[in-house]
Amino acid sequence: xxxxxxxxxxxxxxxxxxxxxxxxxxxxxxxxxxxxxxxxxxxxxxxxxxxxxxxxxxxxxxxxxxxxxxxxxxxxxxxxxxxxxxxxxxxxxxxxxxxxxxxxxxxxxxxxxxxxxxxxxxxxxxxxxxxxxxxxxxxxxxxxxxxxxxxxxxxxxxxxxxxxxxxxxxxxxxxxxxxxxxxxxxxxxxxxxxxxxxxxxxxxxxxxxxxxxxxxxxxxxxxxxxxxxxxxxxxxxxxxxxxxxxxxxxxxxxxxxxxxxxxxxxxxxxxxxxxxxxxxxxxxxxxxxxxxxxxxxxxxxxxxxxxxxxxxxxxxxxxxxxxxxxxxxxxxxxxxxxxxxxxxxxxxxxxxxxxxxxxxxxxxxxxxxxxxxxxxxxxxxxxxxxxxxxxxxxxxxxxxxxxxxxxxxxxxxxxxxxxxxxxxxxxxxxxxxxxxxxxxxxxxxxxxxxxxxxxxx
Numbered sequence: 283x284x285x286x287x288x289x290x291x292x293x294x295x296x297x298x299x300x301x302x303x304x305x306x307x308x309x310x311x312x313x314x315x316x317x318x319x320x321x322x323x324x325x326x327x328x329x330x331x332x333x334x335x336x337x338x339x340x341x342x343x344x345x346x347x348x349x350x351x352x353x354x355x356x357x358x359x360x361x362x363x364x365x366x367x368x369x370x371x372x373x374x375x376x377x378x379x380x381x382x383x384x385x386x387x388x389x390x391x392x393x394x395x396x397x398x399x400x401x402x403x404x405x406x407x408x409x410x411x412x413x414x415x416x417x418x419x420x421x422x423x424x425x426x427x428x429x430x431x432x433x434x435x436x437x438x439x440x441x442x443x444x445x446x447x448x449x450x451x452x453x454x455x456x457x458x459x460x461x462x463x464x465x466x467x468x469x470x471x472x473x474x475x476x477x478x479x480x481x482x483x484x485x486x487x488x489x490x491x492x493x494x495x496x497x498x499x500x501x502x503x504x505x506x507x508x509x510x511x512x513x514x515x516x517x518x519x520x521x522x523x524x525x526x527x528x529x530x531x532x533x534x535x536x537x538x539x540x541x542x543x544x545x546x547x548x549x550x551x552x553x554x555x556x557x558x559x560x561x562x563x564x565x566x567x568x569x570x571x572x573x574x575x576x577x578x579x580x581x582x583x584x585x586x587x588x589x590x591x592x593x594x595x596x597x598x599x600x601x602x603x604x605x606x607x608x609x610x611x612x613x614x615x616x617x618x619x620x621x622x623x624x625x626x627x628x629x630x631x632x633x634x635x636x637x638x639x640x641x642x643x644x645x646x647x648x649x650x651x652x653x654x655x656x657x658x659x660x661x662x663x664x665x666x667x668x669x670x671x672x673x674x675x676x677x678x679x680x681x682x683x684x685x686x687x688x689x690x691x692x693x694x695x696x697x698x699x700x701x702x703x704x705x706x707x708x709x710x711x712x713x714x715x716x717x718x719x720x721x722x723x724x725x726x727x728x729x730x731x732x733x734x735x736x737x738x739x
Contacts (some may be wrong), residue, residue: 284345286414289628290616294466295462297626300614302570304714306314310409310435311354311397312356313356313357313358313378313382313399314345315358315378316341316342316378316606317402318530319340319341319505320378321338321340321522322338323345323686324336324343324686324688325345327389327569329348329404330392331389331471333389333475334482335384335387335483336483336484336535337483338484338486339485339514340514340515340516340522341380341382341384342384342385342388343344343383343384343385344372344383344384344386344387344597345379349395352393352439353388354394354396355394356399357383358399359376359377359398359399359400359401359406360376360377360378360379361373361402361403361466361545362376362379362380365379365516365520366516366517366656367516367517367519367606367656369655370518370655370656370724372406372460372462372491372493372499372500372515375462375463376463376493377464377532381462381465381469381514381692381699382464382489382515383464383538384396384466385469386450386469387468387471388468388469388470389445389470390473391441391442391443391473391580391660392442392486393440393441393553394438394440394442395437395439396439396469397436398436398437400430401432402432403546405431405432406430406431406452406459406464407422407427407431407452407454408421408438408452408453409421409450409451409453409630410438410450410467411448411451411454412446412447412559412560412581413448413468413581415440415443417439418438419439421438421453421619423452424585442472442560444550445471445477445562447467447468447470447537447558447559448468448470448558449465449468449539449581450465450466450467451465454682457502457541460489460539461502461504462499462500463500464657465487465489466487467485467533467535469485474708478562480533480585481530481532482527482530482531482533483533484532484535485534485536485537485573486513486535487513487650488512488513488537488540488673489492489515489539489540489560490510490512490541490542491510492504492507492509493655494507495607495651495652495655496654496655504542508540508541509607509674511602511604512672512673513673513675515622517656517671517673518604518668518670518672518673518674519661519662521675521692522690523591523675523676523677523678524596524676524678525680525687525688525690525691526677526679527588527681528588528589528591528677528680528681528683529589531585532587532588534586535581535582535583536576536583536688537559537576537580537581538576538577538578538582539579540578541576541578542578542602543577544598544673545599545600546574546575546576546596546599547570547598547599548594548595548596549594549595549703550592550594551586551589551594552697553570553572553574553584554568554569554570554571554586555574556568556584556585557582558581558582566583571584573681576699588677588679588738590682591681591694592696593663593678594676594678594681596675596676597673598673601675601725604671605658605670606655606657606658606660606672607655607656609630620715627636638668657671658671662691664693678691678694678697680691680694683722
C-alpha cells in the first residue's frame with residue numbers, strides 16, 4: 283500500500299539545467315512512500331500507450347501524474363530502514379521510504395520531469411544510468427550540475443528516446459551513497475506494444491554490503507569482503523518467489539551495482555538474453571543459456587518460456603553469494619576430529635559449538651547468534667531445510683494463475699513417481715570392475731623408476 287506525504291513547503295526549487303518550457307514553481311507533485319517489503323502489484327497505466335507493467339521483486343513502481351505532456355515523478359533521497367529478511371534490519375539510505383528506490387516506468391518517447399528532494403545529511407545528485415539524454419541532465423555532481431544541497435529539490439527533464447532497462451544512482455559522494463543502498467531501476471516500455479511482448483515482467487537490482495553481525499550499518503569503505511549479497515536489498519528466505527503461469531513468456535531484468543559480476547542461473551529451463559542497458563539484442567544474435575553473467579554496472583534481461591511446471595531454483599552461481607553473514611571467516615575442519623577440540627574449547631566457553639568436521643550443513647541447527655543478523659543458510663521447503671541464503675529465490679510455475687496474480691502459490695504438488703527417492707542398497711558394495719586390483723609394490727616401483735629413461739616412457 284502507498285501512503286502519501288506532501289512536499290515540504292520550505293524547500294527550494296532549482297533546475298538541474300536550463301530547459302525550455304520550465305515547470306512552474308510550486309507545481310511539485312506529492313512523493314509517495316512505501317513501507318512494505320513484499321512485491322507490490324503491477325502499476326497499470328491509466329493514460330497513454332498501453333503496456334505490460336513490470337513487477338519489482340520485493341518492491342514497487344513509482345506513481346506519477348500527467349502535467350500537460352510531461353510525466354512527473356517525485357523522488358525523495360532519505361535515510362531508511364530496510365529489512366533484509368525477518369530478523370535483520372539495516373539502516374540504509376534510499377528513496378521514498380525504501381532501498382533500493384522504486385522502479386520508474388515510462389514509455390518510449392515519454393517526456394519525463396523528475397523532482398529529486400534531498401533529505402540526506404549531505405549533498406547528492408541522481409545519474410540516469412544508460413539513459414541517452416542532454417548533458418546537463420546526466421547527474422554528475424560538479425561536472426554537469428551543482429550538487430543538490432540538503433533540504434533542496436532539483437528537477438530533471440528529458441525525453442525517453444529509447445526503450446529498454448536502465449538504472450539510477452547518485453554521482454555525488456558515490457562510494458558512500460551507493461554503498462548505503464542508493465539505487466533503483468528504470469524500465470522504458472516500447473511504444474509499439476507488439477514489440478517483443480511478454481506475459482510477465484520482473485525487475486530487480488543487485489547490491490552487496492558488509493554488515494558485522496549485531497550491527498545495523500554497512501561498512502561503506504569495503505571493496506571486496508562483503509557478507510550480505512542482496513536482490514533488491516533482500517536475502518533468502520526474505521526474497522519473494524517469482525510466481526509464473528505455466529507457458530507464460532517471462533522477462534527478468536537484472537541490474538548489478540555490486541562490486542563483482544554475478545552468474546545468474548535458472549533451473550529447469552533455457553533462456554535467451556534479450557536486452558542490456560545498451561539496448562535490445564537482435565533476435566538473430568541471441569543464443570540459449572541457463573546461466574548469464576551480469577557484469578558490474580550493467581543490466582541483463584532474459585526471456586524464458588515457463589513450460590516446465592514446478593518450483594525451480596533461481597540464484598547466483600557463486601556459492602558464497604548464496605549464504606548470509608554467519609558464513610564468513612569460518613575455518614575448514616572437514617575431516618578433522620572435533621572431540622579433543624570440543625573438550626578444550628568447552629572449558630573456556632561452555633556454550634561454544636565446534637562444527638564443520640563433516641561439512642557446514644546448518645539448515646536444522648539452532649545456535650546462539652548476535653541480535654540483528656541471519657544464519658549462514660536458512661529457509662525451508664516441503665522436504666526439509668533449504669541450505670541457501672543471499673541471492674536465491676524460486677520461480678514457481680503453475681497452471682491456472684490469473685493474469686496479475688503474483689502471490690506465492692505455495693509448495694508444488696509433485697505428480698506421483700516424479701520425486702527422487704531412496705533405495706535399499708547393501709552396506710558392502712561389490713568391487714568396481716574398473717578398480718585397480720592392487721597398488722604397485724616396492725619392487726615394481728623400483729623397476730618403473732629404472733625405465734624412465736627408456737624410449738616411449
